[in-house]
Amino acid sequence: MNINTTMIATTTKETKGPVTIGKATKGLSGATVAPPDKSVSHRAVILGSIAEGATKVEGFLEGTDNMSTLNAFKQMGVAIDRSGSTALTSTTMASRLMIHGVGALGLSEPEDIINANNSGTTTRLLTGLLSAQPFFSVITGDASLRRRPMRRVVDPLRLMGARITGRMDGGLLPLSIEGQRLKGIEYKMPIASAQVKSALLLAGLYAEGETIVEEPAKTRDHAERMLMAFGADIKVDGLRVRITSKNKLNGCEVNPPGDISSAAFFMVGAMITPRSDLLTMFVGINPTRTGIIQILKKMGGVVIVGKEDDFTGEPVAGIRVKTSSLRGVDINAAELLPAIDEFPIICIAAAFAEGTTRIRGAGELRVKESDRIKAMGNLLTTIGISNKETDDGIVVEGAGSKTIKGGVVIDSLGDHRIAMSAAIAGLRAENGITILDPECANVSFPGFYEQLRKISGR
Numbered sequence: 001m002n003i004n005t006t007m008i009a010t011t012t013k014e015t016k017g018p019v020t021i022g023k024a025t026k027g028l029s030g031a032t033v034a035p036p037d038k039s040v041s042h043r044a045v046i047l048g049s050i051a052e053g054a055t056k057v058e059g060f061l062e063g064t065d066n067m068s069t070l071n072a073f074k075q076m077g078v079a080i081d082r083s084g085s086t087a088l089t090s091t092t093m094a095s096r097l098m099i100h101g102v103g104a105l106g107l108s109e110p111e112d113i114i115n116a117n118n119s120g121t122t123t124r125l126l127t128g129l130l131s132a133q134p135f136f137s138v139i140t141g142d143a144s145l146r147r148r149p150m151r152r153v154v155d156p157l158r159l160m161g162a163r164i165t166g167r168m169d170g171g172l173l174p175l176s177i178e179g180q181r182l183k184g185i186e187y188k189m190p191i192a193s194a195q196v197k198s199a200l201l202l203a204g205l206y207a208e209g210e211t212i213v214e215e216p217a218k219t220r221d222h223a224e225r226m227l228m229a230f231g232a233d234i235k236v237d238g239l240r241v242r243i244t245s246k247n248k249l250n251g252c253e254v255n256p257p258g259d260i261s262s263a264a265f266f267m268v269g270a271m272i273t274p275r276s277d278l279l280t281m282f283v284g285i286n287p288t289r290t291g292i293i294q295i296l297k298k299m300g301g302v303v304i305v306g307k308e309d310d311f312t313g314e315p316v317a318g319i320r321v322k323t324s325s326l327r328g329v330d331i332n333a334a335e336l337l338p339a340i341d342e343f344p345i346i347c348i349a350a351a352f353a354e355g356t357t358r359i360r361g362a363g364e365l366r367v368k369e370s371d372r373i374k375a376m377g378n379l380l381t382t383i384g385i386s387n388k389e390t391d392d393g394i395v396v397e398g399a400g401s402k403t404i405k406g407g408v409v410i411d412s413l414g415d416h417r418i419a420m421s422a423a424i425a426g427l428r429a430e431n432g433i434t435i436l437d438p439e440c441a442n443v444s445f446p447g448f449y450e451q452l453r454k455i456s457g458r
């Protein structure tokens with residue numbers, strides 16, 4: 001593989017300017033680790049901050065999204081010490097946090113606006129938490145986040161008594177929140193969203209009576225698992241989660257597993273690159289997140305999941321993948337939900353599969369960091385892969401084992417998962433693929449390009 005190193009900054013955390021990923025000359029091989037889980041890292045900071053006593057996070061993801069959450073709690077008076085991590089998942093992008101929890105009512109009013117930057121998780125989870133604090137706060141974000149829908153979280157919070165105002169009647173950031181005493185509700189979520197569920201559970205931690213949230217389909221359950229570990233009064237019964245304000249939270253140790261959504265880029269990269277055999281260690285295999293394994297297996301991918309271990313309530317395992325002859329398949333909404341963030345890289349797997357892949361029920365992808373259906377449709381067209389966007393998905397005509405020409409430029413649109421998907425496609429492009437604004441990968445995977453360089457033997 002040929003990464004244009006003159007365009008890569010010397011630190012692994014900053015990659016300024018366009019990057020060109022050239023065709024792989026060797027397979028992706030050896031053993032590697034994925035960066036710590038983004039969703040778990042957010043929740044660890046939130047719960048650690050409002051718990052009594054100290055919370056140690058061994059292997060916190062230093063991505064820009066997680067730093068937005070961390071900075072928000074610093075603004076609210078929480079002391080958080082950060083140092084190098086010794087976690088098994090330890091890489092340059094992981095750190096150890098010592099969070100000195102202030103207790104449920106110990107947060108102080110932020111003097112300035114909270115900036116969530118690109119992070120939807122920070123925004124939606126904090127909107128739930130801030131609605132119940134006895135102070136005023138304002139939250140905003142970057143241009144991408146300011147376009148993303150907030151009514152999904154604002155509407156149920158208003159039913160709980162929250163006072164939230166914002167552009168488009170609370171539909172868009174900035175949101176201003178006058179914290180209130182909330183009351184518990186029973187809420188049937190119209191869309192499957194772990195961010196909405198988690199926001200309501202955080203509000204429910206403060207609400208009078210019970211808060212019951214019912215999901216239309218099971219989304220990632222990291223919040224429920226961690227709330228249990230911190231001692232919350234929470235019960236999960238299938239798609240229903242119930243929480244009260246009865247118990248106080250107690251600080252504990254959190255050990256985020258490797259993020260399967262980040263590992264997915266290397267998994268697909270190895271499958272589509274000849275002579276690959278790559279092991280990614282300590283990957284989180286929470287069943288609400290393993291859709292990518294099922295989808296790649298359905299496409300004929302060679303995936304071997306090792307022995308399961310436990311990282312403070314989250315299952316982990318090594319995932320080994322080898323070069324595979326992928327074939328086109330139909331993927332429906334139920335199959336995609338546990339791989340919701342993997343849509344862009346699944347499109348790349350489909351691009352190098354034999355035959356047609358149809359993805360349906362992916363409407364939510366239109367309101368992520370970018371309209372990911374459109375972004376991937378354009379990306380595939382630019383690299384010469386025929387495809388058709390549908391309202392809620394995409395149809396991709398795979399190139400099979402053929403190499404694509406490349407020599408093209410892809411605008412990442414500032415979306416980390418689009419940038420990394422383009423990079424992986426570059427491994428199969430005769431003249432490489434150049435990515436604009438590649439450093440947005442730092443949102444979830446600082447050091448991505450450097451790690452890709454290492455596993456491809458350069």
Ligand code: S3P
Pocket residue numbers: 038039040042121192193194195196198220340341364
């Ligand atoms: C997340 C939930 C998902 C996911 C996002 C992280 C979370 O978003 O796409 O990257 O940590 O709760 P939705 O809740 O919008 O589906």
